[in-house]
Amino acid sequence: MAWNKKPLRRKDKQDALFAENARLEEERARGAIEDARAMTPDAQPEDELEVPKDTLGTVKRLWSAAKGERWRFGVVIAAILLYTGFHVAAPAYSAHVIDVLWANIQAAFAAGRTFTVTWDTGGQELAIYFGIWTGACALYSVQCFVMAGFAEKLNLSLRTSIAEKLNRLPLKFFDGHKPGEVVSRATNDLDKMSEVLQTGLLKLMSAVGTIIGALIMMCRYSLLLTGIFLVFALLSTLVTQYVSKQTLRLAAERQRYVGKLTATVEEAYSGRLIIKSFNREEASSAEVHELADKLATASRRADFVTNAISPLIRFIIRLAQVIIAMVAGGMLVGGQITIGVFQAFFHYIYQVSEPLTQLSFTINTLQNALASVERVFDILDEEEVEPDPAVEAAAHLPASVEGRVDFERVRFGYNLEKPLMRDVTFHVEPGQKIAIVGATGAGKTTLINLLMRFYEIGGGRIALDGVDTHELTRAALRQNFGMVLQDAWLFEGTIAENIAYGRPDATREEIVAAAKMAHVDHFVRTMPDGYDTRVENDAENISQGQRQLLTIARVILCDPKILILDEATSSVDTRTERDIVRAMETLMHGRTSFVIAHRLSTIVDADLILHMRAGTIIEQGTHEELLAENGPYAELYRSQFA
Numbered sequence: 001m002a003w004n005k006k007p008l009r010r011k012d013k014q015d016a017l018f019a020e021n022a023r024l025e026e027e028r029a030r031g032a033i034e035d036a037r038a039m040t041p042d043a044q045p046e047d048e049l050e051v052p053k054d055t056l057g058t059v060k061r062l063w064s065a066a067k068g069e070r071w072r073f074g075v076v077i078a079a080i081l082l083y084t085g086f087h088v089a090a091p092a093y094s095a096h097v098i099d100v101l102w103a104n105i106q107a108a109f110a111a112g113r114t115f116t117v118t119w120d121t122g123g124q125e126l127a128i129y130f131g132i133w134t135g136a137c138a139l140y141s142v143q144c145f146v147m148a149g150f151a152e153k154l155n156l157s158l159r160t161s162i163a164e165k166l167n168r169l170p171l172k173f174f175d176g177h178k179p180g181e182v183v184s185r186a187t188n189d190l191d192k193m194s195e196v197l198q199t200g201l202l203k204l205m206s207a208v209g210t211i212i213g214a215l216i217m218m219c220r221y222s223l224l225l226t227g228i229f230l231v232f233a234l235l236s237t238l239v240t241q242y243v244s245k246q247t248l249r250l251a252a253e254r255q256r257y258v259g260k261l262t263a264t265v266e267e268a269y270s271g272r273l274i275i276k277s278f279n280r281e282e283a284s285s286a287e288v289h290e291l292a293d294k295l296a297t298a299s300r301r302a303d304f305v306t307n308a309i310s311p312l313i314r315f316i317i318r319l320a321q322v323i324i325a326m327v328a329g330g331m332l333v334g335g336q337i338t339i340g341v342f343q344a345f346f347h348y349i350y351q352v353s354e355p356l357t358q359l360s361f362t363i364n365t366l367q368n369a370l371a372s373v374e375r376v377f378d379i380l381d382e383e384e385v386e387p388d389p390a391v392e393a394a395a396h397l398p399a400s401v402e403g404r405v406d407f408e409r410v411r412f413g414y415n416l417e418k419p420l421m422r423d424v425t426f427h428v429e430p431g432q433k434i435a436i437v438g439a440t441g442a443g444k445t446t447l448i449n450l451l452m453r454f455y456e457i458g459g460g461r462i463a464l465d466g467v468d469t470h471e472l473t474r475a476a477l478r479q480n481f482g483m484v485l486q487d488a489w490l491f492e493g494t495i496a497e498n499i500a501y502g503r504p505d506a507t508r509e510e511i512v513a514a515a516k517m518a519h520v521d522h523f524v525r526t527m528p529d530g531y532d533t534r535v536e537n538d539a540e541n542i543s544q545g546q547r548q549l550l551t552i553a554r555v556i557l558c559d560p561k562i563l564i565l566d567e568a569t570s571s572v573d574t575r576t577e578r579d580i581v582r583a584m585e586t587l588m589h590g591r592t593s594f595v596i597a598h599r600l601s602t603i604v605d606a607d608l609i610l611h612m613r614a615g616t617i618i619e620q621g622t623h624e625e626l627l628a629e630n631g632p633y634a635e636l637y638r639s640q641f642a
């Protein structure tokens with residue numbers, strides 16, 4: 001079912017058309033809970049451990065998506081190269097500075113002078129050293145700033161592509177994907193990508209450059225010391241690799257519990273009335289407590305591994321430093337290295353070991369982000385609706401549409417293997433009222449879906465005023481229809497804006513006139529700010545019946561040629577129901593109207609009744625004709641009114 005209709009609970013319970021409502025209600029409730037679960041941002045814990053299916057392909061595609069912004073990436077690379085050069089040069093130059101200072105100090109002591117730093121006795125070297133670090137800092141800021149621009153522009157362009165793509169996706173796509181899933185692609189996945197580009201990729205690139213440069217310098221100073229360091233570095237890398245896998249696994253476990261707990265709390269919140277009415281409060285809060293306990297345990301483990309393990313890695317590096325200090329100390333005493341080189345070597349150890357400890361974690365995060373990007377591309381690759389014909393090639397409806405509708409041998413199925421409609425034919429004259437009846441799942445909504453071209457037919461023809469709807473643009477077709485559904489959709493905005501949704505240029509007078517015709521003006525005036533009252537918090541303060549009246553006003557304002565009404569059968573009071581019926585009658589006057597009828601009593605005056613079963617029209621005619629035929633409709637009618 002394409003529309004999320006509200007459950008039907010009415011006095012005429014015996015109505016055979018709605019025998020399955022309870023089951024439907026249950027199914028819808030279940031669907032809503034599943035949707036809520038999918039809406040939880042962290043509902044896909046397995047994301048944490050995901051790797052891309054095609055790393056190279058995804059990177060290439062991301063690169064082509066960055067067209068127009070690649071220069072920024074070029075600037076980042078140049079800044080990283082220069083930064084790495086400065087960064088690696090600094091310790092080597094510091095060795096020179098210390099050796100110069102040390103030589104000057106010794107010379108001053110030998111001459112019995114007090115040593116002071118002047119431009120010629122080390123000042124010049126100190127100034128250059130300061131300049132190198134200032135340059136490194138400046139280049140670091142440049143790469144962060146430009147990379148942020150690159151990542152956010154890329155994010156924006158992909159997000160825009162998704163937003164445009166969603167408009168071109170067929171409804172079939174939305175039937176098969178939970179809303180939370182799609183929202184998560186456009187928000188979480190893209191945010192993850194830009195965050196990782198800004199931190200992870202940047203870190204990775206400058207880490208690789210620094211590690212290579214520093215190791216070259218270390219080898220130039222001493223192969224022996226570098227060898228000792230590499231043994232320990234290898235050990236710490238293995239530990240890091242193992243730990244980062246554990247961290248991700250534990251983080252995934254934590255996210256799984258966060259997801260479960262959020263869904264359970266949401267479920268308990270939305271079902272609070274039912275929970276209370278069945279006295280299940282204790283059971284409900286026990287479930288929440290149990291999940292909260294599990295979450296606390298999972299969080300404790302994840303935090304321990306994340307926080308307690310890095311001292312272990314540092315310990316391995318410190319051990320390396322102690323051993324290197326002992327060996328290097330011997331070399332210093334033996335005159336194989338200078339004091340400046342001694343301290344510079346330790347600088348390089350720091351420069352290599354810090355990024356090394358983070359390298360495998362950074363690589364995991366990058367892979368994870370690429371997997372997110374892949375999911376974004378998956379949406380962008382989804383099959384789109386058949387494009388509209390070009391405006392000049394499209395057929396045109398007459399300037400004044402009359403509202404004649406023809407279904408000719410229409411065939412359709414939601415999936416190719418399972419045809420639903422095989423041969424649906426009927427003819428509607430302008431201004432007629434057509435009632436569509438049938439048991440739940442008979443295909444009433446589907447008929448409307450096809451008329452509005454929400455789905456494409458598999459065969460046959462649907463015509464409006466004799467023009468094949470397939471040859472029209474969807475916008476040209478749909479502008480002739482007004483729909484009033486049971487699930488009256490209001491958005492966050494004022495009441496006036498909600499009424500004027502289809503005609504944002506409508507004047508206040510027109511809005512009020514429409515509201516009066518819909519019998520909702522009185523109610524609106526009782527609201528705190530009248531027509532300027534904001535509909536917020538899912539319109540909880542507006543009853544189901546009032547919402548429906550507001551949507552009727554919305555359609556009245558658009559003055560469409562053809563109406564589609566899902567008869568009001570929601571749990572509204574008798575007076576509101578009378579208002580709705582009257583408002584609908586006003587609306588139907590002089591227009592072709594399709595009414596999805598839920599009660600046979602309201603359709604006896606219809607010009608044409610389409611009785612549907614299993615996707616097919618099994619009978620059609622006026623009420624009298626169908627009674628005279630004495631078929632299934634007559635039987636149904638007699639079962640209700642006998």
Ligand SMILES: Nc1ncnc2c1ncn2[C@@H]1O[C@H](COP(=O)(O)OP(=O)(O)OP(=O)(O)O)[C@@H](O)[C@H]1O
Pocket residue numbers: 001002005024175414415420438439440441442443444445446447
């Ligand atoms: N989006 C969809 N994807 C796949 N199958 C669908 C979809 N919408 C409806 N169906 C199936 O098509 C058949 C007709 O459904 P439809 O919603 O048209 O019935 P209906 O007569 O409007 O029912 P109800 O009175 O309960 O609203 C049902 O078997 C339903 O399960």
